[in-house]
Amino acid sequence: MTRDDLAGIYRDYIACLNRQDWPALGQFVHDDVVRNARPLGLSGYRAMLEQDFREIPDLRFNIELLVSDPPNIAARLKFDCAPRGTFLGLAVNGRRVTFFENVFYEFRDEKIWQVWSMIDKDVIEAQLKAPSPG
Template identity: 60%
Template sequence: MPDGTLSVLYRAYISCLNDQDWQSLGSFVHEDVRYNGERLGLSGYRGMLEADFRAISDLRFTIDLLVAEPPRVASRLTFDCTPAGLLFGIPVNGRRVRFAENVFYEYRDDRIGTVWSIIDKAAVASQV
């Protein structure tokens, strides 16, 4: 798959997340997806994302940096949001926070098969 095609697919995936279009998620994520070494499967991955949106009503994924080298994508995502209660074990309780996630994806069959995510929890902690 050419680099440009993978970038287009990834941007469509991020739009799917921001639209909370859970019915279309399987078009972007493999049914056997692994997240940070754990096999979640599509339903577990969807459940994780749905829980994120329930806890953070104004959640929006913003691509800050995107590098595609098939079959992998590296992305820096930024967030500016107001989570309710705890976020990564930190009592945010409705305060606005900004943080980033560095995430790497490996595609299989033109869908995300593996995700490795590192979230800047220290940035959140420094703001509360």
């Protein structure tokens, strides 16, 4: 698989997430997917994403940076959204926040098999400490 092929598969995966096209998720995610060293399997991974969209109704994945080096992808994803209630242990309560996720993927059989993810929680905390605009 070429770098461009892998990057294309990843972009299609992000589009699948943004459409919340859960039946298509298996086209992109391996049945034995592991996230941050925790085996989830496809059904657990799907449940995690569905929960994310329930807690953040306006969730949208935006690729800010993408590096493809088969069988790996590295991405910096940007989010501008308003999580309901508590998010990452922070009382966001519908306030709009902008934050980033740095994520690395390993592909097997042209599907996401391993995911290592870190969300920049500090930037969210700083926004919550700042006075609300308005």
